[in-house]
Amino acid sequence: MLLPDGYSDIPHGKIAAVVTHLEMTERPPRRDDPPGALRLRRVDLPALDWYRDLYRRVGEEWLWFTRTGLDDADLAARIHAPGIELYGLAVEDHDEGLLELDFSEAGQCELLYFGVTAKFIGTGAARFLMNRALEIAWSRDVGRVWVHTCTFDHPSAVAFYQRSGFRPFKRQIEVADDPRLDGTLPRDAARHVPVIA
Template identity: 55%
Template sequence: MSVLGDGFYDVPRGRIAIVVTHLEMTERPPRQVPRKRPGWALRHEPALAPSDYRALFRRIGEPWLWFSRLSLSDEALAALLADPARGVWVLESEGEDAGLVELAFDRPGICEVVFFGVIPDLIGSGAGRFMMSHVLVEAWSRPGVERLTVHTCTLDHPRALAFYIRSGFRPVRQQVEIAPDPRLAGILPEAAAPHVPLIVEAAG
């Protein structure tokens, strides 16, 4: 994999540049009992329908330009969600699906937090801490797990990195990803994530 040198690099029109920070946890942290708001519950979903997963993924991620799961076909997403090496949990808030956790155990000794987020109305409410407490118990209770990993990027909430560090993760690596802008492909509306510049091919 190539390594960038110092300096500026042009991003092709129609693409977005994403700075990704990888974090890991190699020791089980002390168990904490988070404050739980009445009406919250974390529900394990061993066979979530692709349409339900995609709808929740969009509600959580559209403001931040999450797109990877939206570009999958129903068949591909269903196969991924049915993978026994993965687990999906949905946060219920007042009877509404409002948060998502996806874990992967497909690498020996590693649990990856693949997706983690809540709808905009719950940001800052403590819902993330409530969900993370369950993630840590679930991950470290699996036999053979020696490392818990997660990544955040510039398509996440600006406080996501600090949240993961407070939860016990430490940054270990950064990458730059170049990807097609999902708004130009119609995967997300052009108004999504206004903090990410939408740059198209110049006319003429």
């Protein structure tokens, strides 16, 4: 269905975001790492509690809810699936960033989840994490690396991805139930997105 020009009403209890899809089809020039004691660690067969905690700490402010309500079996099936690789951004033995890569489709890599915790936004940690993500992705037999972000994410997300070498290729509108109304996320999460019950 094609949306008409102008405003379209969103029912109360729903949220709507503009989603931007970005891709790169060749390895970009390498960007310098920021100073600091950051390291990336691969997490094979991640524990569900570890994943849920890091997913929440990184994504709650940006309304990451897709994986929040999954039961153990469904979450395990997704994060332990063939082609999925998970990494933590370690800072002094604590994971403060999440990188989830999907190599399940031949010839490409999707950055499924990418982000750092609030206290590391603006410190260069995301640039370090992206540098490692692109090194890993382009070390495989891929011709395309892609990601999507939306208007619930950090306001600089699209510009950050473009500085990293991605270019936008598609835009969509996503409508979903507001996860703060059913308790999936706290009522005060993502204050930049008003709750309309």
